[in-house]
Amino acid sequence: MSGRVYRVKEMVYTIQGEGSNTGTVVVLCRFEGCNLSCSYCDTDFEGTDGPGGGVFPDAGSLVWRALKTWKGPASSRTVLCTGGEPLLQLDRALLETFHREGFRVLLETNGTMRPPPGVDFLCVSPKNGAMPVVEKGDELKVPFRIDEFPDLERYLELDFTYFYLQPVWGSDYGKNLERVVEYCLAHPRWRLSLQTQRFTGLP
Numbered sequence: 001m002s003g004r005v006y007r008v009k010e011m012v013y014t015i016q017g018e019g020s021n022t023g024t025v026v027v028l029c030r031f032e033g034c035n036l037s038c039s040y041c042d043t044d045f046e047g048t049d050g051p052g053g054g055v056f057p058d059a060g061s062l063v064w065r066a067l068k069t070w071k072g073p074a075s076s077r078t079v080l081c082t083g084g085e086p087l088l089q090l091d092r093a094l095l096e097t098f099h100r101e102g103f104r105v106l107l108e109t110n111g112t113m114r115p116p117p118g119v120d121f122l123c124v125s126p127k128n129g130a131m132p133v134v135e136k137g138d139e140l141k142v143p144f145r146i147d148e149f150p151d152l153e154r155y156l157e158l159d160f161t162y163f164y165l166q167p168v169w170g171s172d173y174g175k176n177l178e179r180v181v182e183y184c185l186a187h188p189r190w191r192l193s194l195q196t197q198r199f200t201g202l203p
């Protein structure tokens, strides 16, 4: 027993829209709250009032909701833990409970906190040019804005399988996309990540 309450903004059955798991069907579990306040943030992570959201008194009740939300075969169960910053809440007890019920656990974190051991796919998305405290994982995904070009070379020293650049959505999207494309073409270790949920309309 972890003895803690979990607060979830939304929990929905959907398709991962970005990064190397684009197209993967998941239960998206968006935890409430974040420890950063990025100027370009457009994610609603406050409160527990979204679809499937709520306050869960323990890991078992949260995972039970995830089981009810999953519509596919048991052998494909996948949960995407995101936020906000999911590591404010995702702890060892919750991770183990997901695993006990056969879920593959994907995690998207801003890289300011260390995850519990055993996450199945770790995506670190450092913000505002910061270096993540986690130096190893599956995917490093850097949001890119034309007016704030981070030092991307130093990220390549970290031990990640995939390196993604993702143009930030907003009024400068066209310019952000153009610069990312240009950068990836010149630096092929970086891949282009597009937020496909922008045009599928999925969460």
Ligand code: SF4
Binding pocket: 034, 035, 036, 037, 038, 040, 041, 042, 043, 045, 083, 084, 085, 110, 127
């Ligand atoms: S880390 Fe992500 S969720 Fe948190 S404020 Fe920044 S963009 Fe928003």
